Amino acid sequence: MTKRFWNEYQKEIADDHFFYERSCIRQTFFPGSENAFLRMMREVLHKDIRDEENQHTCTGIGYHSDIVPLETTMTVVARLFALMTEAGYTNYVPSCVTSFGIFTEMVEMWKNDPELLAKTRENLKKATGREFEIPTNLVHPSDIIYKFREELKQHMKYQLVNRFTGKPLRVVEHVGCHYAKIFPEKGIGKSEFPYVLAGMIESWGGEVVDYPERRHCCGFGFRHYLLQENRGYSIANSKKKFDSMEPYEPDFIVSNCPGCSMFMDKWQYTIAEMENKTYDHDGYGIPVLTYEEMAGLLLGYDPWELGLQIHQVQSEKLMDKIGIKYDPDAKYRGVNGKILPTPNKPTFLKQ
């Protein structure tokens, strides 16, 4: 039997009753993905998942940019856990990979240092009057989709198969760094052979592209993207990945991290503007999907409700390959069918 490294580590993922924490980046760039995740959980998997209105940022971006102190982030995390506790939940699901890393790190620090935990409890009580319990299960939403990938498959209308050739689609999977690089044992398959996205791709009919820079960071870099003059670092790292994956001719990229999904989409546009270079044969770029967009498309969700029209690299050619039906006239319509002006076109990247 072939040795499968990912199989050496599987994490515990709760079965039901989740407290969902939204991501600042995903609400900004991928609100349709968070919505699709909740739809899949409730309507397809029939799980109980709470979308709490009093939640807020975890401050993770500020923490890794050195503008928010550890003690502050730790107590903000404690408040979010207090909201979970007050709502009667113990399974915490942060939508963002940066948040997942932040929460995991805070919990580990508390486990290793009971005095620090006591101090955090004291700080939270003093600031808000609230008390909190540490979650019994802390997982990323991609872990849950991975766990229930076969159940979801039963409801899928399409597969990751090229309908013209009958061959599996070739998919680049990009796992966000903070999913497993900080705490390898907290990720499915650990950090070297993470299987969280590869498992979905293989179950749903696709083929995972194994290319040299598969585990390289997308280049977010926190202060390197937030500061406009530093963005060369960010685009250079994504370019390194694109150059590495190009010979394998991937049909699309999928990621479980909000920053990575956005950067790998937008940097393709920027590279095209700068160098008239795209990483596919036809000049359209390689579509970049979130794992919810990938699952949602296969389940038959409307691509314009998933939000594919607000990506800069467009996905129609990919949908045509899979055979997904969509209404091109609805693409740039607002809620209730309101007709909106169409966006300007990039100089080189075809739309």
Next chain:
Amino acid sequence: MGNLYDLFKQDNRFHEAMKACMNCGICTAICPAAEFFDYDPRRICDTVQRKDENAIEALMRSETIWSCGQCMSCKARCPRGNAPGEIILILRKYAQELGYYNEHIHEQQKRMAAHQGRNILDIGYCIHPDRVHPEQHPEQGPIWEWYTKHIADVAPKLGANYHGEGPGALRKIHQKNLEEIRKIYEVTGGLAWHEKLTEEPYKPSTPEP
């Protein structure tokens, strides 16, 4: 200045981040920042663990420590369980606290605190589409310009509750929640840190002879 190494030990992250570096250089081999900048996480670890106060102070005063992109690939690969990226967080914290940074880094930190730092306190989000202005983000392309211009019509189609009451993506975060975040900032030193970054003028701290 007293003993910098002892100062680092007061940070709860330090004993997990700095164990025993054997200078193998795997962290540098995997580091994205090392590829594009004059940055070497192996040397960061080595400088700190040698406890050479002058060398540590020189490191803290250099722009080198600001090159790390915080991907933490170094943490995953280190065979001794060190985390150079975490050591960087500690070095940056004390560099800011002690004024060991140059005017350029001071201005950058001030700008991020005034933008993303302010976002947290004002609206409860680190980033929000209302505050990602297309003119400051040309890399976001014409789609972003279109989306932000028509967000009130498009976001609800994506299931968002843009500036709405109740739960959902991009909902309005109520004042009671913002007040609790602010109180947490006050109690834990976050507000003082924010005010230091946004309001303190640049004061160069010269190395001791």
